Amino acid sequence: xxxxxxxxxxxxxxIAYKTIKIVRQSEVxxxxxxxxxxxVADAGLxxxxxxxxxxxxxxxxxxxxxxxxxxxxxxxxxVTITIDTVVFYKITDPAKAVYEIQSLKKGIEYLAITTIRDxxxxxxxxQTFSSRDQINDKLRVILDEATDVWGCKIDRVEIKxxxxxxxxxxxxxxxxxxxxxxxxxxxxxxxxRQSAITLAEGRKQAAILDAEADREAKIRRATGEAEAIRQxxxxxxxxxxxxxxxxKNANPDDKLVQLKTLEALKEAAAGPANKIFIPFEATKALGxxxxxxxxxxxxxxxxxx
Numbered sequence: 256x257x258x259x260x261x262x263x264x265x266x267x268x269x270i271a272y273k274t275i276k277i278v279r280q281s282e283v284x285x286x287x288x289x290x291x292x293x294x295v296a297d298a299g300l301x302x303x304x305x306x307x308x309x310x311x312x313x314x315x316x317x318x319x320x321x322x323x324x325x326x327x328x329x330x331x332x333x334v335t336i337t338i339d340t341v342v343f344y345k346i347t348d349p350a351k352a353v354y355e356i357q358s359l360k361k362g363i364e365y366l367a368i369t370t371i372r373d374x375x376x377x378x379x380x381x382q383t384f385s386s387r388d389q390i391n392d393k394l395r396v397i398l399d400e401a402t403d404v405w406g407c408k409i410d411r412v413e414i415k416x417x418x419x420x421x422x423x424x425x426x427x428x429x430x431x432x433x434x435x436x437x438x439x440x441x442x443x444x445x446x447x448r449q450s451a452i453t454l455a456e457g458r459k460q461a462a463i464l465d466a467e468a469d470r471e472a473k474i475r476r477a478t479g480e481a482e483a484i485r486q487x488x489x490x491x492x493x494x495x496x497x498x499x500x501x502x503k504n505a506n507p508d509d510k511l512v513q514l515k516t517l518e519a520l521k522e523a524a525a526g527p528a529n530k531i532f533i534p535f536e537a538t539k540a541l542g543x544x545x546x547x548x549x550x551x552x553x554x555x556x557x558x559x560x
Contacts, residue, residue, distance in 0.1 A: 257309045259461075259533055270305055272522055273303070273305040274302055274304070274305055275300065275301075275302060276295060276296065276300075276301040276302075276303060276310065277299070277300055277301070278296050278299055278300075278301055280298045281298070281315060282298065282313055282314065282316065283295050283296060283297055283298070283310075283313075283314050283316060283349045284296035284301060284310050284313055284314075285311040285312045285313075285314060285349060285350065285353050286301075286303060286308055286309070286310060286311070286312070286528055287308065287309045287310075287311045288304075288307055288308050288309075292311075292350060292354065293308060293352060295349055298346050311353060312349075312353045313428060314346055314349040314352060315346070316345070316346060316349070317345070318343060318344070318345045318410060318474045319343070319344055319345065319346075320341060320342070320343055321341065321342045321344065321360060321363055321364060321367075322340075322341050322465060323339070323340040323341065323342060323364055323368065323371075324364075325337045325338065325339045325416075325418075326338055326340075326368050326371060326372065328371060328372050328375045329372075329376060330375060330376065330379055330383060331376065331377055331378060331379050331429065332376055332379045332380055332381050334419060334420070334423060335420060336375070336380065336383065336417055336418060336419045336420075337416075337417070337418040338371055338375065338414060338416070338417055339414070339415040339416040339417075339418075340367060340371060340394070340412065340413070340414050340415065341412075341413050341415055342363060342367055342398065342409060342411075342412050343406055343409070343410045343411040343412070343413075344363060344402070344408065344409050344410060345407070345408050345410060346359070346407055346408075347404025347407065347408050348407075349406065350406065351404065351405055351406030351407075352405055352406040352407060352507050355387060355404060355406065356405045357406050359402075359405055359407060362402070362405060363398065363402060363407070363409075366397075366398055366401050366402070367394065367398060367412070370393075370394055370397050370398065371390075371394065374390055374393050374394065378390075380419065380423070383417055384417060387417075390414060391411075391412050391413060391414060394412040395409050395410075395411060395412040398412060400467065447520060462480045498531050
């Protein structure tokens with residue numbers, strides 16, 4: 256009796272193990288019944304019928320990565336380069352991923368290899384280095400369209416490395432060194448040119464400032480001289496006006512005016528000029544001078560008598 260119960264317990268445990276399935280998060284079970292697709296068991300507890308039902312495959316719904324082995328690709332200018340690529344994908348329809356293709360990973364890998372060769376084969380070597388984003392986008396679109404029937408979505412495709420042959424790398428390094436030296440020489444020449452321009456501009460500004468300062472000094476000097484002349488002229492005019500007023504107030508006779516005229520001529524003759532021109536009216540004063548001298552002589556003779 257005890258042996259029978261033990262056997263029954265073992266059988267029940269086996270049946271329970273075969274019947275009760277616990278599906279983990281981010282996974283699904285593909286369940287077949289009598290060899291045909293029955294259902295997709297989501298995360299949680301799932302009951303299946305032993306013998307009739309069978310778990311065909313466990314499919315992960317998480318994003319997965321596939322490292323494509325490095326592939327030799329010939330560019331349009333006949334240079335063989337090695338491209339290392341990685342693909343990020345996610346299964347959207349587990350049933351298709353199991354039943355539409357024998358091996359989803361192999362299918363993605365082979366499709367990625369042929370697509371890379373097709374895209375890069377239409378480009379030149381220099382273009383492959385400068386067009387990584389373009390190559391990535393084309394690869395992603397083509398792979399996403401091709402794998403849609405397999406219940407798969409390609410999220411990203413990234414080219415990890417592009418390796419040219421050793422001789423091409425040496426030539427490229429020499430070219431880059433030459434370009435760097437060229438840029439350095441250009442920058443040095445540009446710096447010297449800018450320095451010369453700056454110095455010339457400085458000399459120009461200095462010359463302009465010197466000219467403006469000299470002009471300002473001459474203007475101020477001329478203004479000062481003009482002001483001095485004006486002040487002297489004003490003083491002379493005031494003196495002349497005062498003399499004129501004094502003579503006018505004294506009510507002089509003609510003889511006194513003639514004497515003052517002669518004194519003025521004497522002072523003019525004593526000036527730095529070699530020659531002076533006497534107006535015609537002044538000759539009358541000179542004629543009157545003789546008369547004045549005769550009068551003075553007569554007065555002296557009378558006093559002696």
